[in-house]
Amino acid sequence: MANLALKKLVKAYGQTEVLHGIDxxxxxxxxxxxxxxxxxxxxxxxRMIAGLxxxxxxxxxxxxxxVNNLEPKERDIAMVFQNYAIYPHMSVRKNxxxxxxTSKMSRPDKEARIDEVAAILGMTDLLARKPSQLSGGQxxxxxxxxxxxxxxxxxxxxxxxxxxxxxxxxxxxLEIKKLHQRVGNTIVFVTHDQVEAMTMADRIVIMxxxxxxQVGTPDQVYHRPAxxxxxxxxxxxxxxxxxxxxxxxxxxxxxxxxxxxxVARPPSGASVVLGVRPDDLAxxxxxxxxxxxxxxxxxxxxxxxxxxxxxxGEIVAKADGxxxxxxxxxVRLGADPANMHLFDRDTGMVLT
Amino acid sequence: xxxxxxxxxxxxxxxxxxxxxAVPVLFYGVIRFYPTGNAILISFQDWNLLGSRTWTGLDxxxxxxxxxxxxxxxxxxxxxxxxxxxxxxxxxxxxxxxxDKLRFMHGFLRMLYFLPFMTSAVAMAWxxxxxxxxxxxxxxxxxxxxxxxxxxxxxxxxxxxxxxxxAPAVWAGLGFQIIIxxxxxxxIPVSYYEAAKIDGVxxxxxxxxxxxxxxxxxxxxxxxxxSIGFLRIFDHVFNMTTxxxxxxxxxTKPLVLMIYDTAFNAFDMxxxxxxxxxxxxxxxxxxxxxxxxxxxx
Numbered sequence: 001m002a003n004l005a006l007k008k009l010v011k012a013y014g015q016t017e018v019l020h021g022i023d024x025x026x027x028x029x030x031x032x033x034x035x036x037x038x039x040x041x042x043x044x045x046x047r048m049i050a051g052l053x054x055x056x057x058x059x060x061x062x063x064x065x066x067v068n069n070l071e072p073k074e075r076d077i078a079m080v081f082q083n084y085a086i087y088p089h090m091s092v093r094k095n096x097x098x099x100x101x102t103s104k105m106s107r108p109d110k111e112a113r114i115d116e117v118a119a120i121l122g123m124t125d126l127l128a129r130k131p132s133q134l135s136g137g138q139x140x141x142x143x144x145x146x147x148x149x150x151x152x153x154x155x156x157x158x159x160x161x162x163x164x165x166x167x168x169x170x171x172x173x174l175e176i177k178k179l180h181q182r183v184g185n186t187i188v189f190v191t192h193d194q195v196e197a198m199t200m201a202d203r204i205v206i207m208x209x210x211x212x213x214q215v216g217t218p219d220q221v222y223h224r225p226a227x228x229x230x231x232x233x234x235x236x237x238x239x240x241x242x243x244x245x246x247x248x249x250x251x252x253x254x255x256x257x258x259x260x261x262x263v264a265r266p267p268s269g270a271s272v273v274l275g276v277r278p279d280d281l282a283x284x285x286x287x288x289x290x291x292x293x294x295x296x297x298x299x300x301x302x303x304x305x306x307x308x309x310x311x312x313g314e315i316v317a318k319a320d321g322x323x324x325x326x327x328x329x330x331v332r333l334g335a336d337p338a339n340m341h342l343f344d345r346d347t348g349m350v351l352t
Numbered sequence: 353x354x355x356x357x358x359x360x361x362x363x364x365x366x367x368x369x370x371x372x373x374a375v376p377v378l379f380y381g382v383i384r385f386y387p388t389g390n391a392i393l394i395s396f397q398d399w400n401l402l403g404s405r406t407w408t409g410l411d412x413x414x415x416x417x418x419x420x421x422x423x424x425x426x427x428x429x430x431x432x433x434x435x436x437x438x439x440x441x442x443x444x445x446x447x448x449x450x451x452d453k454l455r456f457m458h459g460f461l462r463m464l465y466f467l468p469f470m471t472s473a474v475a476m477a478w479x480x481x482x483x484x485x486x487x488x489x490x491x492x493x494x495x496x497x498x499x500x501x502x503x504x505x506x507x508x509x510x511x512x513x514x515x516x517x518x519a520p521a522v523w524a525g526l527g528f529q530i531i532i533x534x535x536x537x538x539x540i541p542v543s544y545y546e547a548a549k550i551d552g553v554x555x556x557x558x559x560x561x562x563x564x565x566x567x568x569x570x571x572x573x574x575x576x577x578x579s580i581g582f583l584r585i586f587d588h589v590f591n592m593t594t595x596x597x598x599x600x601x602x603x604t605k606p607l608v609l610m611i612y613d614t615a616f617n618a619f620d621m622x623x624x625x626x627x628x629x630x631x632x633x634x635x636x637x638x639x640x641x642x643x644x645x646x647x648x649x
Contacts, residue, residue, distance in 0.1 A: 052546050073552020085547035089565040098561075102552045146547075 002063030002076070002153035003028045004049065004186060009058035011044050011210075019044055019210045021058065026188065026203075031180050034190045035197035036207035036233075042190045043158055045207075049188060050079050050156050063153055073102065078147035079156040082163065086131050086142050092118075093127040099146040117149045120182070137168045144176070148183070157189040161196060173199055194234050198222065206230050228348040231275050231341060237305065240281065240315040242274040242290070243345065251342065255311035256290055261337060263351050267344045272351065275341035278305065281317040281333050283325060288332035290315070294325050308333065388632075395625035405622075412626035421602055421610065422627070429583060429607045429631075431514055432521075433638070436582040440522045440529060441574060447526070448533035449563075462530070469527035477591035480520040481507070484592075507592060510603040517604050521588045525581060529574050536570030537563070572646040576639055583635055584608055607631045 004026040011019035019041045026032050034042040047053040049060055051072035059066050067075045078099065086095045093114060100110045118124045121141045131139055140160060147155055157176075161169045177200050180187055191197055197204045198218045206213040206221060206229075213233075214226040225231035231239045244251045246267055250258040251274055259274070276289070283306075292310030304324035306317050308331060317333050325331045342351040359367065395412055397405045416422050451461060468476065483491045484506035493503050506516040540563065548558050564571075586608040590597055597613070598605025607627065615624035 050546075050550060052549065071552070072550040077550065079547070079550050081543040081547060083541060083543055085541065085543040087544065087562060087565075089568075090561075098548075098553070099551050101557065146551075150551075 002186060004154055004188065005061040006045070006049075007059045007061070009045065009048065009060065010056045011041070011048060011053065012056045017210065022212055024205060024212065024215065026186060029184045029186055031177075031187045031189065031200060031202045032205060033197040033201035033203075034188065034205045034207060035192065035194055036213075038192060039209075040207040041210040042207050046156050046158055046188060046190045049154070050077055051075050076153040077156055078150055078152040079158065080143045080147050080160045082159040084139050084143040084160075086139055086146065088131050090130075091127065092123065092129050092131070092134070092142050095131070095142055096145045096149050099149040103150065113149055117145050120148070120179070121145050136164050137172055140164065140172055144179070151185075153186065155185050155187045157187065159191055161191070162193070169196075176200065194236070198234065206233060224350075225275075225341060226350055228273060228275070228343045231343070235277055237278050237316050239275045239277050239341070242276070242312040242315070244272050244274050245270050246272045253290065253312055256288070259289070259337070261340065261342055261352065263342060265349070265351050267351055268346050269344075271345035273343040273345050275343060276335045277339065278316040278318050280335045280339040281315070282335070283317065283319050283331045284334035285332060286334065288334045291330060291332040294327050294329050294331055297324055297327060299324070306331070391625045391628050394622055395629045397622045399621040400619045401621055408622060412622045415623060416626055416630065424602050425598075425605050425607055425610045428514060428603070428605055429634070432518060432582045432585050432606055433579055435515065436518055436522055436585075437575060437579050440525055440578055441571070443522070444526050444529035444574070445533055448530045448537060451530065452534055452537045462534075465530050466527035468524045471524070473524060473587040474591050476520050476524060477588050481592045484516055508600060510601050513593070513600060513604045517589050517592050521582070521585055524588075525578055529578065532570060532574055533567070536567045540566050568646065572643065575646060576642050579638055579642060580635060583631070583638065586612070607634075
């Protein structure tokens with residue numbers, strides 16, 4: 001077990017820099033999830049930690065040891081791949097044993113270790129099977145087993161759930177989280193799915209275009225987004241963004257009464273963006289923020305999402321599922337000012 | 353038309369498939385299956401191409417079994433197979449394996465290896481024949497004499513002739529096999545190798561535990577394909593030993609050449625047909641055995 005530290009980590013392919021100086025500390029036993037859109041550099045970072053990609057500059061430390069020039073096998077890591085990378089011509093047992101091939105353990109010890117891992121993953125009766133006889137979730141478990149069998153300091157997961165169907169994904173998500181609680185190794189997990197990130201992580205690292213946007217607990221990145229990108233990337237449906245002007249400490253939107261809001265950091269100009277999550281925005285008559293006409297309803301059962309055409313563009317709000325406003329109806333929407341976020345429109349950075 | 357309209361979609365598809373297949377099926381029937389059947393028939397007859405056919409029963413086969421030339425030729429044919437197939441398999445795999453890792457001049461080298469496959473076997477045989485001549489004509493013997501090594505009788509020795517004839521045949525097939533091997537290598541997902549790298553296993557383990565097992569279908573194809581090629585070898589032998597086809601002393605003669613001789617020099621069609629049937633059975637058995645051996649896990 002070990003902590004992991006990335007210092008000023010840069011990756012360039014020829015002239016093209018894809019990772020621009022990443023700094024990150026991962027504590028021993030922590031579950032960190034890298035999340036971001038395609039091409040944000042999250043997988044590249046993971047592959048650099050694994051030793052599958054060369055480091056252009058900066059350092060990677062695992063357990064206090066700089067591993068930049070160490071072969072993957074010397075780094076004490078294990079990786080689970082998106083396509084599982086389990087060998088179709090080997091039985092489950094042989095696949096898991098492959099992780100121990102270079103280990104100095106005695107044969108009976110290896111066999112015992114394989115049985116132990118299989119028991120943890122609930123695969124004891126599948127050990128003799130070939131991968132072609134397994135379901136997607138079972139194959140995924142074999143891949144995890146092969147990584148676990150070596151008891152590495154750090155587990156690396158490269159989008160391991162994206163090939164599974166929705167139901168199985170939810171189930172495996174839970175299993176991996178339970179597994180982490182049980183074995184307690186450090187985990188770095190890469191995904192493009194913000195729900196996976198929110199549900200599994202101790203801390204989330206949100207990346208975009210080779211930069212870290214924010215590092216924080218799921219609670220922090222959801223309730224205290226550092227910028228408009230994080231605010232809109234985390235949470236579904238996305239946060240509503242209303243353009244406004246900051247005049248004398250009050251925010252003027254395209255229509256409606258000016259809004260009092262305390263600003264912690266001085267903005268670069270008067271242009272601001274007011275962010276409100278659909279979950280925090282509901283039809284109300286007391287102190288409405290904005291009003292508009294309902295264009296579409298999406299019933300979700302307990303609540304109904306309503307799409308409302310306003311002077312500031314289309315915004316999404318949540319109404320009671322039992323008694324939602326009709327399409328075409330004019331509604332007034334309000335939110336608790338404590339749940340509103342104010343961003344600088346030029347820099348995108350949070351102001352509150 | 354009413355009849356056609358009442359068919360199910362599946363039946364319509366079958367009707368169309370047969371409509372398109374009818375011509376090739378007919379064609380195959382006339383130029384493949386009819387002559388094959390006829391050949392089997394002739395193998396039980398005596399016929400000199402012009403006179404009438406007479407039934408002889410198993411005479412042709414008995415003659416074959418007692419013919420020392422046939423057993424020599426039978427042995428030669430298997431020598432071509434047993435040397436040629438493994439040699440070309442190993443060579444083409446080694447070349448493909450390394451060529452696959454090479455980026456620099458990759459396309460050019462691949463083209464160089466593929467070129468012999470496109471070259472006419474006749475032209476190639478004559479060029480190699482020239483290579484094998486004694487000094488001062490032959491290329492190889494010139495090299496040898498410059499290096500101070502005694503001359504080698506390539507095509508005039510009963511021991512050297514067969515390998516010498518086989519060499520250009522192996523070389524000619526190499527390009528095709530390399531291309532097939534490279535396609536097979538490319539089809540193996542990169543993550544298999546990355547996973548192995550993280551597990552820290554060496555290149556030999558990767559080769560024997562991952563690459564070769566995953567190439568099994570490719571290997572089966574190449575083995576069967578090249579075996580059939582070597583069992584049917586003819587043009588290289590014929591062109592490199594024209595003044596004494598299959599010589600010296602039948603040491604290079606393959607079965608196909610013996611069939612050719614029997615049929616078109618001796619005009620003993622029944623005997624030639626019997627040899628053809630034997631060759632057909634050999635091809636069938638070898639292919640089936642290989643498929644069985646290499647396919648099963």
